Amino acid sequence: MATKMILDCDTGVDDTMAIMYAALHPDIELLGVGSVWGNVDVPTATRNTIHTLELVGAGHVPVAQGAAGPLLRTPNYFGYHVHGDDGQGNAYDHAPVGPAAPTTAAQQIVEIVRANPGEVWLVPVGPLTNIATALALAPELPELVAGVSIMGGAALAPGNTSPAAEANIAHDPEAAAAVFRAPWPIIMVGLDVTMKVLITPERRAVLDAGGPTAQYMSRIMQFYGEFFEKTTFGTWAATMHDTLAVAAAAGTLKIRSAPNVNVEVDCSGGPSRGATVCDMRGIYAGFPPQPGAHCQVLLDVDDSIADEVIELIARHQPA
Ligand code: RIB
Ligand code: CA
Numbered sequence: 187m188a189t190k191m192i193l194d195c196d197t198g199v200d201d202t203m204a205i206m207y208a209a210l211h212p213d214i215e216l217l218g219v220g221s222v223w224g225n226v227d228v229p230t231a232t233r234n235t236i237h238t239l240e241l242v243g244a245g246h247v248p249v250a251q252g253a254a255g256p257l258l259r260t261p262n263y264f265g266y267h268v269h270g271d272d273g274q275g276n277a278y279d280h281a282p283v284g285p286a287a288p289t290t291a292a293q294q295i296v297e298i299v300r301a302n303p304g305e306v307w308l309v310p311v312g313p314l315t316n317i318a319t320a321l322a323l324a325p326e327l328p329e330l331v332a333g334v335s336i337m338g339g340a341a342l343a344p345g346n347t348s349p350a351a352e353a354n355i356a357h358d359p360e361a362a363a364a365v366f367r368a369p370w371p372i373i374m375v376g377l378d379v380t381m382k383v384l385i386t387p388e389r390r391a392v393l394d395a396g397g398p399t400a401q402y403m404s405r406i407m408q409f410y411g412e413f414f415e416k417t418t419f420g421t422w423a424a425t426m427h428d429t430l431a432v433a434a435a436a437g438t439l440k441i442r443s444a445p446n447v448n449v450e451v452d453c454s455g456g457p458s459r460g461a462t463v464c465d466m467r468g469i470y471a472g473f474p475p476q477p478g479a480h481c482q483v484l485l486d487v488d489d490s491i492a493d494e495v496i497e498l499i500a501r502h503q504p505a
Contacts, residue, residue: 188215189436190305190332192295194252195428196224196312196354197234198269199410203403204311204337204428205235207495209244210502214436216244217298217306220291222252224312224357225265226273231312234273236283241399243505245284252291253315256358265353268413275409279402292319299330306330307435310365311337311428313354318361321368328370335435337428338362339376339449339462341483348457352377355451356460363451366462372481373434374449376462380427383489385411387422389496396500403499426492430484433491440488445473449481 191214195201208216219239221231232251239247255261270276287294295316299306308331310317317334321327338354339362345351355362366372385407393404411424433439445468452461464483468474 188213189307190215190217190302191307191309191432191435192218192220192298193432194220194222194291194308194310194312194316195231195235196222196226197231197238198225198265198273199275199406199424200426200428201225201311202234202238202274202406203426203495203499204432205238206242206399206403206499207429208432209239209242209247210498211436211438213438216247217302218294219247219249220252220294220316221249222291222312222316223254223261224354225269227264228252228254230273232286233283236286237281240283241402242502248287248294250287250289250291250294253319256313256315257318257360262357268410270409275406277405277408291316292323295320296324296327299327303330305332307332308334309431309435310334311354311431313357314338314361314365315358318364321364328368331370333371333373333435334365335373335375335431336365337375337380337431339374341376341378341462341464341466341485343377343381345461346377348460350458351460352462355462359451359453359460363453366449366451366481369480374462374481374483375431375434376484379484379487380425380430383426383430383487383492385424385426385492385496389492392496392500397503399502399504400500426495429495430487430491434484438494439491441484442486442488444482444484446476446479446482447473448476448479449483
């Protein structure tokens with residue numbers, strides 16, 4: 187049976203790939219997508235989300251616009267320097283898109299989950315503002331979902347927006363704290379694994395040789411890969427962060443190490459604000475059970491998922 191899923195995206199470049207993968211994979215049933223501020227402002231995230239779904243022939247999937255900023259305060263920053271002014275590596279094709287659904291991302295989550303009790307995976311791959319808002323609207327959500335697969339955080343790896351914090355958590359630590367605290371099964375797909383599964387130039391060549399959707403994906407990742415070349419790797423490479431959270435929820439990611447540990451989010455005003463404080467003290471003893479733990483923290487995965495994702499997208503031909 188296909189995995190039912192709701193994505194929640196701040197649609198920049200890696201979110202675009204995650205949406206394509208979720209919409210195209212035959213074992214995933216994408217029931218809805220929410221947009222959220224983060225990489226870009228929320229109207230741009232909404233437009234990019236609808237555009238991506240239309241590209242892959244999934245324009246029927248409802249896209250509901252979500253939060254324009256964090257639960258408290260105003261947006262701390264956007265990621266235009268990473269994803270381009272249009273969130274598509276400054277290579278958006280300016281195609282007009284259809285309308286968003288007449289609801290909010292949080293309300294859409296509540297309605298879809300209530301209609302499919304026990305079946306839906308929430309896959310937030312941007313700031314957790316919409317998920318925290320959905321929880322506030324329907325505190326019973328943790329009993330109704332199959333699980334939550336979050337792209338965000340870092341257990342043993344360094345942060346990316348600060349030495350300690352990963353962007354999706356740092357954007358809205360109070361929302362993230364509420365989400366990690368709620369008693370649902372969580373998979374934390376953080377920088378420990380997402381910085382190690384890369385679209386290399388060789389993998390990108392498979393997209394270049396594919397259909398128009400794959401070629402669009404390759405085009406928009408040029409700027410994004412240049413950002414990583416300049417700031418991180420010293421050579422052109424594109425991370426695929428968000429797709430790994432989709433694959434973890436769908437069971438298509440080969441997971442080698444994922445201890446179930448307690449996780450708290452630092453909501454202080456200090457240098458670790460937005461850090462995911464994962465209780466890794468069991469590392470020397472094979473991670474014995476921790477009372478109350480409900481978060482599997484991915485530490486090691488097989489990077490063959492990158493080839494599977496690229497090939498799926500490369501094969502897609504518009505109807
Ligand atoms: O830190 C990486 C995450 O931040 C990814 O989800 C990326 O799209 C941005 O939202
Ligand atoms: Ca994202």
